[in-house]
Amino acid sequence: MTGLSLIRGAQPLPPLAVQLPLADAPRGRERRPRLYALDGIRLLAALMVALHHFAGTDRVDQPGNLIWDRPVSEIMPTVFHVATYGWIGVEIFFVISGFVICMSCWGRTPRQFFVSRVIRLYPAYWFAVLFTTGVLAAVPGVWERLRARDVLLNLTMLQSGSGVRNVDGVYWTLWSELRFYLLFLLVVATGLTYRKVVLFCCVWGAAAMLAPVSRLPLLDLVANPEGAWYFIAGLALYLMHRFGQDLLLWGILAMAWLMGQRELGQRIDEIEHVSSWRGAVLIFTAFLLLMVAVALGHTDRVQWRWLVTAGSLTYPLYLMHYAAGTAVISRLRDDMDARLLVAAIITGFLVLSWAVHRFVERPLAGAVKRGLETAFSRAARGGS
Structure with a gap:
């Protein structure tokens, strides 16, 4: 994610304001505090997903599975029951993404938006593709290795559009x-x-509702009905944060919750199979209420600077943990206590994520940004 600082207006709208035209009025120049709470929530979501993949999926609870060799619910039942809900971290990521993208784009040009997304997404991703490919070559047996041509295509981040498998299954969210x-x-x-x-x-939400019944593959591809309402929730929350709450924004958020709870149930029925709809909706609702607190400024007192570092670990951790981590578990499962092994692997990936952020993301992001800005400047001059 990009930097979490923005502009606060001198006079926020009153609660449930109905003078909607005022919402586009120029804002003041006073800077709001950095939203440290968002950094913490992002890391928590990443840890939820990692724990789920290691100890809470339907796959790892099958007899003779390639990761643990026996149902993880028999090995560590308490951890399993907690980890079964970790997949909701992905939906949390989508909501936060809608919030942060809207915040980081405000007042920016398309060129600035494009550059910011490229330097944020690609450096760590390139490293993750190569890292995971190397680990799976060194520790075979759990995941099928991709052909070299497919690994190379993965470096574009566009492999899903070409019908090519991901090096790591978690990359589906990037699409x-x-x-x-x-x-x-x-x-x-x-x-x-x-x-x-x-x-x-409103337009995107309508398209997302129509896409499943339209039988139009292009509309389904563009509208992204599986993720649209989570991003929409994040956008509405950011508007609350910037302009103050009003009935229209609460209505959009309520619609996003209603559509989201349905998608949660579908995912449980079709993919996850290990958690309950009630538990998933309860966790998702609690998270949305926490995001409302962030949007309305109730977490502004959270000023723990270590959360900035914690937030910077989120993206590399998410990209690298799944395929490589489960492959390592398959080799060490008989040599360590299962709980200790999961904790050790997550800790190891956190350390690796810090190294990737410090020595890969930051240097490469600067170099790519300078290169893109030079190229765009040249294009603006007509190549002269």
């Missing part, structure tokens, strides 16, 4: 994120305002 960025770029190009973002939420 959803990319489609969101392309759609939102259309709004960024016209200049972000309260009205335009609200209209975007």
